Amino acid sequence: MKGPLFYSKILLFGEYGIIKDSKGLSIPYNFYNGALKVDENLDGKAKKSNQELLKFANYLEDVSSDSESEVTFDIDKLKSDVKAGLYFDSSIPQGYGVGSSGALVAAIYDKYALNRITVLENLGREKLLQLKRIFSKMESFFHGKSSGLDPLNSYLSLPILIKSHEDLEPAGIPSQTTSGKGAVFLLDSGIVGETAPMVSIFMENMKQEGFKNMIKDKFVKHTDACVDDFLKGDFKSLFTNVKNLSNVVLDNFKPMIPQKFHDLWKKGIDTNAYYLKLCGSGGGGYILGFTEDFEKAQKALSDHKLEVVYTF
Structure with missing residues (x-):
């Protein structure tokens, strides 16, 4: 069978x-x-x-x-x-x-x-x-x-x-282009993550007023904007919103980002070569990356294994 x-x-x-x-x-x-x-x-x-x-x-x-x-x-x-x-x-x-x-x-x-x-x-x-x-x-x-x-x-x-x-x-998502330079990619953290502990950290944090407000006012706002931009194929606006989202995650979801990737995360935001976000619950596993120029991102992340998921 x-x-x-x-x-x-x-x-x-x-x-x-x-x-x-x-x-x-x-x-x-x-x-x-x-x-x-x-x-x-x-x-x-x-x-x-x-x-x-x-x-x-x-x-x-x-x-x-x-x-x-x-x-x-x-x-x-x-x-x-x-x-x-x-x-x-x-x-x-x-x-x-x-x-x-x-x-x-x-x-x-x-x-x-x-x-x-x-x-x-x-x-x-x-x-x-x-x-x-x-x-x-x-x-x-x-x-x-x-x-x-x-x-x-x-x-x-x-x-x-x-x-x-x-x-x-x-949902209908925009067709991929083979000629475009932009890409969504997976970065292998080399660490296995566990969902349950990460979700319980999040639920615990949600009991704090400040964290709860940040989720509503920033995290959800930028996430919604990213979804809308992606579905419309408005990649210029998408990258502005993904950068904002990447920043919010780095500031507020540190336990979900493996320690050795904190600097790499910030480097992407500072250089605009790529932006990283959580893939699933975090804590290890894959990290999701967005870049307007995949070759540039590859050079900046040459020590890591990358897999392209979507091109535009």
Whole structure:
């Protein structure tokens, strides 16, 4: 058995902000993917995945039996497949902010959810929100708290515009140009990040009036402007807003930026060669970069591994 492929995702804008109703824009990233497979001779990574799936199956059994649950699973089938050697064969790096658990959740829902909402249906706002709620519940097993957006992106394999908690839609993003110098890229921090501790730092900070006001007055404002500019293809305005956002993150989200990248972050803002922002919850994994001249950014970041995500 080999299931269909589910892709990684990149939240271009909206990390942390979407918890507080900012806009967000999430795109599939087809460079990494994963699929469910069965093998009776498991070792290493596959064995670990299989053990994790057994715990996940037990968790989903509770979700299934909840009378208010919007989803039920074929738990017997899932458990017998796990016993037979089911695992998630994935190239998506874990703890890197590109949705490794989201792709797994999408794959499990696709294969084992009863009465599932399929991608072929006419997915209006209500169905999208229902899927997001289901995925949020499922992915909470991995992170403690999940928006459900990563699995939704992986399941639909479409860019998604988040307008607010209760309003999201598939989005059309500007076509990439091969001739342009500008790029969105991933910078590998070389450190694995963990989502749950970062989210709890954020939630703790939200109890402080000053931090809460900064999120509302600066972080959400710049994030919303970035989303609008990107969708319109107004890259001149986008870079002004990304620079502002990069500054706000450096000033207020230091625990989420690995220590050795603080100076590099500031260097980008000071030289305008590139601007960095969080990719996912931060704390490690990938850092997202924006530049108007990728060659210039490459020179400035020559000690680091960069992957281009989008060109313009």
